[in-house]
Amino acid sequence: EVQLVESGGGLVQPGGSLRLSCAASGFTFSSYEMNWVRQAPGKGLEWVSYISSSGSTIYYADSVKGRFTISRDNAKNSLYLQMNSLRAEDTAVYYCARLVHSGYLFDYWGQGTLVTVSS
Amino acid sequence: DIQMTQSPSSLSASVGDRVTITCRASQSISSYLNWYQQKPGKAPKLLIYAASSLQSGVPSRFSGSGSGTDFTLTISSLQPEDFATYYCQQSYSTPSITFGQGTRLEIK
Secondary structure, three states, X not given: OOEEEEEOXXXXXXXXXXXXXXXXXXXXXXXXXXXXXXXXXXXXXXXXXXXXXXXXXXXXXXOOOOOEEEEEEOOOOEEEXXXXXXXXXXXXXXXXXXXXXXXXXXXXXXXXXXXXXXX | OOOEEEEOOEEEEOOOOOEEEEEEEOOOOOOOEEEEEEOOOXXXXXEEEXXXXXXXXXXXXXXXXXXXXXEXXXXXXXXXXXXXXXXXXXXXXXXXXXXXXXXXXXXX
16 A cells, blocks of 8 residues: 655744655555645645756745755655755645656645744 | 636545546546545545546446536445545646646545
8 A cells, every 4th residue: 555654843933944755655656756744824836846857857836945955765665855954934734746757746745744943 | 827626625425325526627638537445544536537438347337528618527326435535637738737726525
């Protein structure tokens, strides 16, 4: 059974940092491209970042470029999101999602981890 | 970025009703359109991909159609478990994929 389990969320002050993790199981993690997608409270879905299966190709949404860093450790079946210079508008539930390149669709999602940026 | 606009933003319907949700892209996206269902406090779930293909395990009462800029998600006979929020997602302009703002389907 495919499972994605996020962790690392919490309350952080503006300007602070946080590192999210996503533990994958039930599939060959190193074969899949992965993404982070976020959802502000009561709002819609926003794509945040993409990483290729090997980690060699990375993309970011303009809203987080220069502040967030996506990475992965295929030996540990884990995906990460390092978030620096956090702003109030980064408050959201952050989901890791597995990408199926054919169709560019997200077929499995984690349960999400809440990041709250507030003083 | 390609803008995705869903209508209506919210919808009230009864069990057994036929419901249609529309998604419009700001430019042609061919059939690069996916639909997701999200229930409160849960992650989104893939329903339809490539505009009209049903994801494995999804009930056949869900169907999708359209191409170019205009797409629809239809639920042929609403069931109690279908009350949720639905999102479309364009997969034409990658990696900067974008979602619609969502359509909240409520019980009448």
